[in-house]
C-alpha cells in the first residue's frame with residue numbers, strides 16, 4: 001500500500017523529489033500587485049489593496065463587512081473581544097484544533113472549555129455542547145453561566161477542521177437557545193459552503209487566516225467578517241490603535257492594538273483571492289482522485305458531508321488505529337512524502353491541561369487515526 005501511495009502522489013505532482021503537505025502558488029497577478037505597492041510607496045498599513053481586500057473578503061464570505069488583520073490569531077482575539085468575552089469568562093470550543101483557537105481565548109483572559117467533536121465533521125459537536133449546557137448551563141440576565149464555576153459562558157468557537165464545515169444549523173440553534181454568541185474559526189475553511197452559504201458567515205463573527213500554509217496566502221494575514229456593520233467598524237478601530245480621526249492630534253479612546261495588515265500583504269492576497277475558485281475546483285478534483293485511490297485500497301479517505309461543499313484545504317485519511325497511523329507516518333515521511341498527524345488535543349498542552357472538558361471520545365478517536373496527506377493545488 002505505502003509503495004502504491006508513494007507512486008500515486010509522485011504521479012499527482014509529477015516529481016520523485018520531496019513532496020510537501022501544502023505549498024502556495026503565485027501564478028496570477030501577485031507580482032504585478034506587489035510591485036504596484038512598492039512603486040506607489042504605500043507598502044504599509046494604509047493603501048488601496050487593504051480596502052480592496054476588505055471588499056473582496058466580505059463579498060466571498062457573503063457578509064456586510066470585512067476587516068483586514070495582521071494574522072488569523074489576532075483576528076480571533078479581537079472577534080472574541082467584540083463578542084463580549086472578558087477576563088474571567090469561559091468560552092466553549094473544541095480540543096481538536098490548532099493551538100491558536102485556544103490561545104486567542106486566553107489572550108482575552110478567558111478559559112477555554114473543551115467540548116467534544118463529531119466524528120463525521122471532526123468539528124465541534126452540537127450534541128456535546130447541548131449535553132454540557134444541560135448539565136452546567138444557567139441562563140441569567142446578562143447571559144449564560146456555568147452553575148458549577150460561577151463563570152459566564154461568553155462565547156462558543158467552532159472550528160471547521162481542514163475545511164469541513166461543522167453541523168452549523170444544529171450548533172447555532174443550541175447556542176441561540178442558551179444565549180451564547182458564536183465566533184467561527186474559519187481559518188481553514190475559506191470558500192467552504194454549508195447549505196450553499198459560506199462558512200464564516202453563520203456566527204456573529206467569522207475569522208479567516210491567510211498564513212503561508214492556508215488555501216490562499218497574504219504571506220501572513222487574517223480577517224474578521226460580520227453582518228454587524230457597526231461591529232465591523234469597531235473591529236477596524238480597535239485594530240488601528242483605537243485612534244480617533246483628527247488632522248493632527250493623537251487621541252486614542254480605548255485600548256487598541258496594532259493588528260493592521262500591511263498593504264504589501266494585501267496586494268498578495270488580492271491576487272490570490274482572484275484564484276480561489278480555481279484552487280478549490282483543483283483540490284476537489286484531487287480529492288476525488290485520492291478518494292478513488294484509497295477506496296481501492298480499503299482505506300478511509302475523508303470526504304465532505306452531504307449538504308456541504310468543502311474547500312479540501314488539507315486532505316486526510318482515517319487509519320485503523322494508532323499503530324497503523326504511526327506506521328503510515330513513518331514510512332511516508334521516510335520516502336519523501338510529507339504527511340502529518342492531526343493536532344494533539346489542547347488539554348495535552350501544559351497551558352491547557354487544567355481546563356474543563358467533557359468526555360473526549362471522538363476527539364481521542366480521531367487523534368489516533370487522522371493523517372494529513374499532500375494537498376497542494378496540482379499543476380495542470
Ligand SMILES: *Cc1c(COP(=O)(O)O)cnc(C)c1O
Pocket residue numbers: 071072073074097098100101159185187188209210211221222
Ligand atoms: C491557521 C489557523 C489559525 C491562525 O492563523 P494565523 O494566521 O496563523 O495566526 C487559527 N485557527 C486555526 C484553526 C488555524 O488553522
